[in-house]
Amino acid sequence: MPSTKATPRKLIETTHTVAKVLSCDFGIRNGYECVNIPHVSPPPSVQDINSNTEAAAALKAFLAQQDGVRLDRVRRVAIGSSASLKTGDIVEIQQGTTRTLVLIRQTTGLDVIGSELVWGRTTILHDVLKSNEVFATDREVIAPLSKVESKIDPNTVVLRYAWDETKPAFTGLNEWARHMGSETDEVVYHEGDFVFLQPCDNAPLLDIVQVHRIRNQSVYVRYLHRQITQTSDFKHDRLLLPSEELVRVDRASFTPIAKCNVSLLSDRASSWTLDANDFFVTEEGAGVLRPECAPCTEQARKARRTQRNQTRLAGMEIMCGAGGLSLGLDLSGACETKFAIDADEDSVKTFRSHHPNAKVFCCDAGDALQRAISGRLSAQGVPFPQRGQVDVISAGPPCQGFSHRNRTAPREAAQQDPRNLLVCTVLGWVEHLQPKYLILENVEGFTDSKLGGRKQGMVKLVMKCLLDLGYAATCGFVQSGAFGCPQSRGRFVLLAARRDLVLPRLPLPTHQFLGRKANPFTWTDGTGKTYAAQRASSAAAMLPAITVSDAIGDLPRFDWKDPHQVYAGPDTIELERAQRGIKQLDVVHGQAAGFEKIEYATKPLNSYQERMRVFGGQAARTVSQHQTPGFNALAVERVVNVALRPGADYDSWSEPDVDKPALLKSFPFDRWQQKHFKYERIDGGLYFKALMTTPTAVGSMIHPDQRRIFSVRECARAQGFPDWIEFQCGDANVSSAYRQIGNAVPVPLAVALAKSLTAARMRDANGL
Structure with missing residues (x-):
C-alpha cells in the first residue's frame, strides 16, 4: 500500500540578515533555513559623505554628534536659546497644525534653513521600520527661529537613507547630499544643438529639430522628419530627413524636452548599444545642416569616450532560465555575464550556448548558496563565485504564485506557495557576494502579495532586507512594449545599488506603444494616505512602435x-x-x-x-x-x-x-x-x-x-x-x-535596464 505521508517541502535557503527580517519584521519563522556567512560584517552605521555641498556639511555635523548609543524611543530636548541651534541639529518646527522635522543646514539672524526629514511611518515601509527611523527628503524648509519647538537627541534617531515618495526610492545619503536641490528639468540649448520638442498636433512621436539661430525674441529651427516608409524598401527607425526650410519659433514658447545626437548613417545604426536619442542622416541630408555647437559636441564626445572606457560589470544571473535578462545586459555593452544558475537542464543548455565563457551551474540556487558560503565546489567540481567577483546580480524568481493569470494564486504568498520565498535566496546571494547592483524582475502581481499579514509584503520584504544590507533601492512597473519590444508585457522591476553609489533610475519609455501603458505603482503609508509613482514622461515617444x-x-x-x-x-x-x-x-x-x-x-x-x-x-x-x-x-x-x-x-x-x-x-x-x-x-x-x-x-x-x-x-x-x-x-x-x-x-527591456546602470555609473564617474 503506498504511503500517504506528504512529501516534506524543501526549505528555502537564505542568510542571516534576510532570515532576521522574515522572523522579526514579518513573523515568518517557517519554510526557510539560514546559512551563516562566516566573518560577515554589517554595513557601517556611519556613511562616508564625500561631497562638499551644504547638505553634506549638515549630514556630517549630525553624524558627528552621534556617539553610537541608541535608544529605542525618540527623546526631545527643550531649546534654551535659538542661538544654541547649529548646522547638523534635527529640530521640530511648527508649521500650521503640523510639526515638521528638519535637518538644519544653516541659521540666519531670523530663520532656520534646512532639509525636511520624515518619519518611517510616512514611507512604503511604515509597518516594518523602527519607530525612530527618519529619512532625508529633497524638500527645503525655511522657517522663523521662533517656530522651532524642540530639538531631537541625535542618539535617539536613525538616519540611514533619503526617501523620495514620487518614485518611490530610498537613496544613499551621499547621493542625496550631492544632488540636494541641484536637479532641474530645463534644457540648456545652443545654436547647432539637436533637441526634442513636443509635437504640436498630438502626434505619437516627438519632433526633432536643429537649433539654427537664436535671437532675442525668436529661435530659428530646422525640422528633421521621420522616414516615410512607403518611399523606402527599408524602414529605419532612426533615419531622419532634414527639411529645406527654417521655421521661426517664439523664444518664450520654445521649450525643448531633451537633447539628441544626430550623426551620419553607419553600419552601427541598428546596434543594441545605441541610446534612444541617437539618430542618423544621410550624407545628402547632412549637407543642409549647420555645424553643431563645438563645446557641446566636445562634451558629448568626452562623455561617450568615458562610457566606452567603463569596465564592463561582471554579472551573475540567478534563476536565469534562457537568459533574456543577461543577454540584454551584455548586448548593451554594460555587463559581461560571468556566472548563472538555474535548475532546468534545457534552460541551462540554452544559456551556455550563448554565454560560452560563463560558468553556468545547473542546480538549485539555494543549494548553490549553501555550497558557495561553505567554500565547497559544485557537483561538477567548479567553484562558485565569491565576494569581489560579481558586480551586478540579476534575477527573475519564479512568478507563478504571483501571476494574475494564475487564478488560484493566493495573496498571502509565503505561507501558501514556497516558490514565492525564493526571492530570499536571491537576497541571500546579495548578502554573500555584496555586489554593486541588483536587478530584480517579476510579474506585476508580485506587488499584490501579502506577507505576514502586511499588504505589498513581498515588496516590503525585499526593500527592508536591502536597506539592512546597505543598499539603496527603487521599484515600479514598466511596460516592455514601451522599450522596443513588440509585445504587451507589464513587469515589476526593482533596482538597487550599494548605498555609496548612485542609484539607477527606472528607465523612462523610449518607444511608442500601441497597447496599454505601464500601470502606476501605488502604495500606502502608515496614515492610510495612498501615493502613485510619478513617472514624468512625454505622451509622445522618441522612437516608433515595433509591430x-x-x-x-x-x-x-x-x-x-x-x-x-x-x-x-x-x-x-x-x-x-x-x-x-x-x-x-x-x-x-x-x-x-x-x-x-x-x-x-x-x-x-x-x-x-x-x-x-x-x-x-x-x-x-x-x-x-x-x-x-x-x-x-x-x-x-x-x-x-x-x-x-x-x-x-x-x-x-x-x-x-x-x-x-x-x-x-x-x-x-x-x-x-x-x-x-x-x-x-x-x-x-x-x-x-x-x-x-x-x-x-x-x-x-x-x-x-x-x-x-x-x-x-x-x-x-x-x-x-x-x-x-x-x-x-x-x-x-x-x-x-x-x-x-x-x-x-x-x-x-533588459537593454533599457542596462542603460540605466550605465547612466548611474556615469553620474558617479562625473560626481553628479
Whole structure:
C-alpha cells in the first residue's frame, strides 16, 4: 500500500540578515533555513559623505554628534536659546497644525534653513521600520527661529537613507547630499544643438529639430522628419530627413524636452548599444545642416569616450532560465555575464550556448548558496563565485504564485506557495557576494502579495532586507512594449545599488506603444494616505512602435494543412494559398511542424529585423526553429479555419465566409466564457499579447496572415531574442522552447535596464 505521508517541502535557503527580517519584521519563522556567512560584517552605521555641498556639511555635523548609543524611543530636548541651534541639529518646527522635522543646514539672524526629514511611518515601509527611523527628503524648509519647538537627541534617531515618495526610492545619503536641490528639468540649448520638442498636433512621436539661430525674441529651427516608409524598401527607425526650410519659433514658447545626437548613417545604426536619442542622416541630408555647437559636441564626445572606457560589470544571473535578462545586459555593452544558475537542464543548455565563457551551474540556487558560503565546489567540481567577483546580480524568481493569470494564486504568498520565498535566496546571494547592483524582475502581481499579514509584503520584504544590507533601492512597473519590444508585457522591476553609489533610475519609455501603458505603482503609508509613482514622461515617444509585422515579416510563410476531420475538403482557400507558394504542412500530434533551418523569405525590411539577424558583425542568411508544436487534428482544423482578418476568433467559424459551426460543438458552454478562450488571430499592425509558457491554440497566438499559431522563432522575436539564439529542447514537440521563451525577460527591456546602470555609473564617474 503506498504511503500517504506528504512529501516534506524543501526549505528555502537564505542568510542571516534576510532570515532576521522574515522572523522579526514579518513573523515568518517557517519554510526557510539560514546559512551563516562566516566573518560577515554589517554595513557601517556611519556613511562616508564625500561631497562638499551644504547638505553634506549638515549630514556630517549630525553624524558627528552621534556617539553610537541608541535608544529605542525618540527623546526631545527643550531649546534654551535659538542661538544654541547649529548646522547638523534635527529640530521640530511648527508649521500650521503640523510639526515638521528638519535637518538644519544653516541659521540666519531670523530663520532656520534646512532639509525636511520624515518619519518611517510616512514611507512604503511604515509597518516594518523602527519607530525612530527618519529619512532625508529633497524638500527645503525655511522657517522663523521662533517656530522651532524642540530639538531631537541625535542618539535617539536613525538616519540611514533619503526617501523620495514620487518614485518611490530610498537613496544613499551621499547621493542625496550631492544632488540636494541641484536637479532641474530645463534644457540648456545652443545654436547647432539637436533637441526634442513636443509635437504640436498630438502626434505619437516627438519632433526633432536643429537649433539654427537664436535671437532675442525668436529661435530659428530646422525640422528633421521621420522616414516615410512607403518611399523606402527599408524602414529605419532612426533615419531622419532634414527639411529645406527654417521655421521661426517664439523664444518664450520654445521649450525643448531633451537633447539628441544626430550623426551620419553607419553600419552601427541598428546596434543594441545605441541610446534612444541617437539618430542618423544621410550624407545628402547632412549637407543642409549647420555645424553643431563645438563645446557641446566636445562634451558629448568626452562623455561617450568615458562610457566606452567603463569596465564592463561582471554579472551573475540567478534563476536565469534562457537568459533574456543577461543577454540584454551584455548586448548593451554594460555587463559581461560571468556566472548563472538555474535548475532546468534545457534552460541551462540554452544559456551556455550563448554565454560560452560563463560558468553556468545547473542546480538549485539555494543549494548553490549553501555550497558557495561553505567554500565547497559544485557537483561538477567548479567553484562558485565569491565576494569581489560579481558586480551586478540579476534575477527573475519564479512568478507563478504571483501571476494574475494564475487564478488560484493566493495573496498571502509565503505561507501558501514556497516558490514565492525564493526571492530570499536571491537576497541571500546579495548578502554573500555584496555586489554593486541588483536587478530584480517579476510579474506585476508580485506587488499584490501579502506577507505576514502586511499588504505589498513581498515588496516590503525585499526593500527592508536591502536597506539592512546597505543598499539603496527603487521599484515600479514598466511596460516592455514601451522599450522596443513588440509585445504587451507589464513587469515589476526593482533596482538597487550599494548605498555609496548612485542609484539607477527606472528607465523612462523610449518607444511608442500601441497597447496599454505601464500601470502606476501605488502604495500606502502608515496614515492610510495612498501615493502613485510619478513617472514624468512625454505622451509622445522618441522612437516608433515595433509591430508584430515589423518583428516577423521577413520569416518564411507556411500554413498548417487542414486535416478535414470535421468538414471534408479541400477548401478553395487552401488551393489558392498553395498556388501562391505558401507551403501547406502536415501536422502530427506531438511532433514539431515547420522548419528546423531555412533561408529567410526576404532581406531585412527594418531595423528590428536587421538587429535580430546580426551576430559578430555578420548578418545570417538562414533562420532556425521556425517550428510550431504538433496538435491533434481537431485543434489544427479549428485554428486553420479562423477567418483571415485581424482579431478574428472562434466566432468566425459561424460566419458565412467560413460556415463551419460544428467546430464549436465539443466545447462546454462555460469554456466559451473563459477570458483566455479565444482562438484569436493577432493584428499584424499591433503587438503580441503577453506570451505564455505553454503553446496553445486556444488563446491569442494565431498568426496575423498564416493559418497556424506562432512558431518558436516568432515567439523569440516577440521577446527580442536574436535569431542566433537556439533554444535547447529535450522534447520533439518544442514545448521546452516555448516555456523558456515565455519565462524570459524581454531582451529590449533588459537593454533599457542596462542603460540605466550605465547612466548611474556615469553620474558617479562625473560626481553628479
